[in-house]
Amino acid sequence: MTTNSQKIRFFRKHIPAFACEPGCHDCCGPVTTSSEEMARLPVKTDAEHEEALADLRCPHLGEKGCQVYAERPLICRLFGTTPRLACPNGKHPAVMVNPRIERQIQLFLTETRQVLV
Ligand code: SF4
Numbered sequence: 001m002t003t004n005s006q007k008i009r010f011f012r013k014h015i016p017a018f019a020c021e022p023g024c025h026d027c028c029g030p031v032t033t034s035s036e037e038m039a040r041l042p043v044k045t046d047a048e049h050e051e052a053l054a055d056l057r058c059p060h061l062g063e064k065g066c067q068v069y070a071e072r073p074l075i076c077r078l079f080g081t082t083p084r085l086a087c088p089n090g091k092h093p094a095v096m097v098n099p100r101i102e103r104q105i106q107l108f109l110t111e112t113r114q115v116l117v
């Protein structure tokens, strides 16, 4: 049986990387993630969560961008790699994510309990 951690590792490996607009974080906002991925993120207080949500921002967005880049959730990684989550600034990898992998990720997102980051 494939565990969620194994699936996450597989998906991370198969989502293509690309260079963003320097300093851009236009696609960052409140996002949800699986509890496995959440457990790898630094814990924020309820007050920090509430403050971020009130501003419609992610609690891990700092002045220099994402503060948890290496452990950012799958949805953050997928953004910009598929026409269904296109970057508003026209950035994308040379080769978009494989549609089969994208479908598997979407299925994973619907099948796992998602929590607000
Ligand atoms: S994917 Fe696009 S909108 Fe998101 S941070 Fe990169 S350049 Fe900005």
Ligand code: SF4
Pocket: 025, 027, 028, 029, 031, 058, 059, 060, 061, 062, 065, 066, 067, 068, 069, 072, 073, 076, 117
């Ligand atoms: S985890 Fe990082 S990349 Fe994802 S929304 Fe938050 S700041 Fe942006």
